[in-house]
Amino acid sequence: MQFKEIISLIREKSPTGLQRLYECYGSKFYSYCIVRWKLSEDDAWDVIYRTLETVVLKGAEYDFESDQHFNNFLFKILVNFLRQQYRRKQTNETELEFVDLSDEFHTPIAIKARANQDAIEEYYRTESVDSPLLTAMKSALDTFEPLDKDLLLLRAQNYSYDEIAKLLDIENNQLKVKHHRAKQKLVNLLKNTPHATQQ
Amino acid sequence: MLPNNKVDLWDEGLRLLFLESGKEANFPAPNVVAAATDVSDTDIAMSEAKQQTLIHQLAAVMNTQSLGQLLTEALVHTHDNTAVSALKAALPESVISDLKVDAVYPNNIPIVLLKNLLSALNISFQNAEKSIRKTFDMLRNQAVLGSYGALNPAYKKKSSQHYSFRDNQSQSLSKGSGKELFQNEDALNRYLNRLEVLMS
Numbered sequence: 001m002q003f004k005e006i007i008s009l010i011r012e013k014s015p016t017g018l019q020r021l022y023e024c025y026g027s028k029f030y031s032y033c034i035v036r037w038k039l040s041e042d043d044a045w046d047v048i049y050r051t052l053e054t055v056v057l058k059g060a061e062y063d064f065e066s067d068q069h070f071n072n073f074l075f076k077i078l079v080n081f082l083r084q085q086y087r088r089k090q091t092n093e094t095e096l097e098f099v100d101l102s103d104e105f106h107t108p109i110a111i112k113a114r115a116n117q118d119a120i121e122e123y124y125r126t127e128s129v130d131s132p133l134l135t136a137m138k139s140a141l142d143t144f145e146p147l148d149k150d151l152l153l154l155r156a157q158n159y160s161y162d163e164i165a166k167l168l169d170i171e172n173n174q175l176k177v178k179h180h181r182a183k184q185k186l187v188n189l190l191k192n193t194p195h196a197t198q199q
Numbered sequence: 200m201l202p203n204n205k206v207d208l209w210d211e212g213l214r215l216l217f218l219e220s221g222k223e224a225n226f227p228a229p230n231v232v233a234a235a236t237d238v239s240d241t242d243i244a245m246s247e248a249k250q251q252t253l254i255h256q257l258a259a260v261m262n263t264q265s266l267g268q269l270l271t272e273a274l275v276h277t278h279d280n281t282a283v284s285a286l287k288a289a290l291p292e293s294v295i296s297d298l299k300v301d302a303v304y305p306n307n308i309p310i311v312l313l314k315n316l317l318s319a320l321n322i323s324f325q326n327a328e329k330s331i332r333k334t335f336d337m338l339r340n341q342a343v344l345g346s347y348g349a350l351n352p353a354y355k356k357k358s359s360q361h362y363s364f365r366d367n368q369s370q371s372l373s374k375g376s377g378k379e380l381f382q383n384e385d386a387l388n389r390y391l392n393r394l395e396v397l398m399s
Contacts, residue, residue: 015254018254028242031243034243035242035243036235037214041243041246045253048245053256058341058344068229076221076227079218080221082221083219131215134212156213156217157217159234167230167234183209
């Protein structure tokens with residue numbers, strides 16, 4: 001169990017523990033932040049530093065049953081700091097232009113006109129997560145088959161169809177078509193949820 | 200990826216949904232961590248210089264004593280006990296006990312009283328500052344971890360006289376998400392600036 005060795009080294013204040021912590025976890029998460037979330041190298045560094053700092057400060061206080069449990073603990077911490085950094089990044093982006101790509105499926109003009117860009121920009125600015133659009137999207141996704149849900153979420157994080165096929169252990173058999181259909185389904189579900197798209 | 204900072208509204212909503220799901224008790228699903236850590240041709244490596252800075256700064260955190268550790272060590276050196284220190288600093292014994300186990304934000308202690316305690320224990324501002332910052336970071340991280348509500352039973356906290364954040368050891372230890380006035384970095388910096396003046 002590599003995490004036990006790392007925690008033990010950190011408890012002994014060994015620099016080797018920190019190096020291992022970075023090599024086993026930090027390096028992969030760094031790439032994840034940049035490749036999937038388009039953070040700058042400096043922003044990704046901040047996220048990784050804060051994540052690993054939490055392990056240094058608090059990791060020794062917990063009992064983990066397995067490497068998987070430690071991985072999950074670490075990833076949860078990472079996503080917390082990633083969320084903060086991503087919101088900060090999007091808030092500071094002055095040139096962001098939201099587009100509605102579902103338009104290629106001949107979405108009714110009413111949806112496009114009502115697509116709630118304000119809800120997302122409000123989310124960036126506030127601590128509140130009471131976003132009608134996100135609430136509606138979550139409810140809609142909860143009705144999806146796991147494959148379609150994973151496809152939508154992974155594709156939104158810039159995974160290619162080949163990467164998605166490998167991760168989900170499936171054939172890349174018309175995944176692009178499946179993704180488009182799933183997205184169309186999501187948009188149509190939201191069309192029928194008034195609060196999701198009201199301005 | 201769309202060009203020119205164009206963002207698909209629906210994909211952005213999905214991304215935000217994913218980030219918010221990180222607060223849920225059942226996060227992450229097994230394939231999610233695998234997706235994040237899967238090695239691919241598009242991986243980007245941290246530069247050597249950035250790695251060294253990262254390790255160096257983490258080492259500084261690792262090697263710095265918390266305020267609780269610093270106070271405990273100082274009490275041994277001065278042969279004072281908690282009661283004596285409480286008397287010298289005019290602080291309740293319970294507060295000193297909380298400080299010793301890092302159960303209270305240092306900058307929530309009346310500044311003159313903390314200054315008196317540090318002086319009584321012959322702790323310099325320079326040493327105190329580093330330790331106060333460490334304890335502050337520890338408690339702030341603790342608040343974040345606690346706000347997940349979310350660490351499943353696999354992450355059992357070890358029994359420790361230190362951070363039983365599920366127990367109310369101190370009224371000062373907030374269950375909040377760090378939004379109390381004293382729990383932000385600006386407040387800490389102002390407190391430390393003032394403490395430095397008092398101790399000089």
